[in-house]
Amino acid sequence: MAPAGLGQSVGWLSRAIPLLLALSAGRAPALPEVCKYCPGPAHDTSEVDHYCKQRQELKLRARCCLTKQGTIVGLDLQNCSLKELDTFLAEAHSAIVLDLQANPFLNISTSVFRNFTELQTLVLPLKIDCPGGFYAWDNITCGKDSCICHKQRNQCNNTVEPALCPENAYCVPDGPGLFQCLCTSGFHGYKCLREGSFPLLMFSGILGTITFCISILLWGTQLRKIKAS
Template sequence: MKTGHVPLTHLLLVFILFLLIYRSSQQNEPQICKQCSGTLQNDSFVGQFCFSYAGRIEGRCCLGNETRGRQRITGVDLSNCNLTHVDNLQDASAALIIDLSSNANVNVSDSAFEGFRNLSYLILPADIACPGGNSSWDRVEIREGKHFCEGQRNMCNQPGKMSADCPEYSRCDPYGPGFFECNCADNYHGYKCLREGKFPVFQVFGSLGASTFVLSLLLWFTQRRKAKSL
């Protein structure tokens, strides 16, 4: 039986493989979970929620089941993080609970929670109003120096909202606290949902693809002729 040293090329390939695996795992980790130092505490609001829903703790997040190959963030605790502004939380747009309390000088953007359809519990510093106003929540109260916003209301169920802001042949869909969006009803599309019938996907994108191909071919032929004449 012969023995010998492992070839350097094999070691290099193994190193590159481990590096790729590590970078892939780092990219899959939600950045918002590492925005604050420390880990989610079991006795915190989000920690108790995570325990009751049998979630998995990663950094300052509670993770649920995977969705399309990515971990679904169900809870985020960014309390006591010395945050100065909050304007992008889209990594946690599927969250059910978010805690931003104990950040004395934080400024929360009005659009920070746009698209957060599932958000049911939001905890803010006492001087920060609930997004969308009190009418966007079932219960709003201040206690223990925190502003609690509980039970997000469906803005489409507000009296007169659908008829006033969504065009005919469209439906109103909730889009976060204080937000809604108008989507065309079935069998309608186009500007203000005025076109009846299904959107002609193949005709539109087929023509666009053919035009792009012809234009690219023409440019290639023109450049080739110029290159030959030089």
């Protein structure tokens, strides 16, 4: 026969565990920092607001349009006094709609949008060109104060320059006007010219040995300085 205290503990756990599971399931995912980068909610006239409210499975939180899992599909950073885009924007690489109008940008580098492969609508101030230019988008329309870059093109389907990647490599889109070349299976190294798998164990061993030797050298140098002082 089990002790009374043990039975009470088991009974308490049997009631507490379902409650904890229910609370964790109902808890909303943490809001990404980029959604709070600019104060206030998304503008009700923005492309982000329009896109999000048309789809019941999406929800507006701060400056972001999010899925139930917390993935960013829209980001409204219009009128945020941004002069440049920093690495903070990378957190929104899954965005389909991105509104950056009414900001005093001096220029925007195409590399800022690296990995933004899902981006289909990008709103920019009038003086800023769409990243990648006309060849990166199906359509670019400009109004009085802003330009909208519509439907990102797959650069790997470029018919003007079909040989984008070297032999033994294949092309993968990497954002507006951007792509990267990945080695096919069985090849690695510069321009994927080396055949066979990458010698990971050998590389790790050499790197570890070098790191260890440098650490010993620095430790000995600091020890001599301490004794000298």
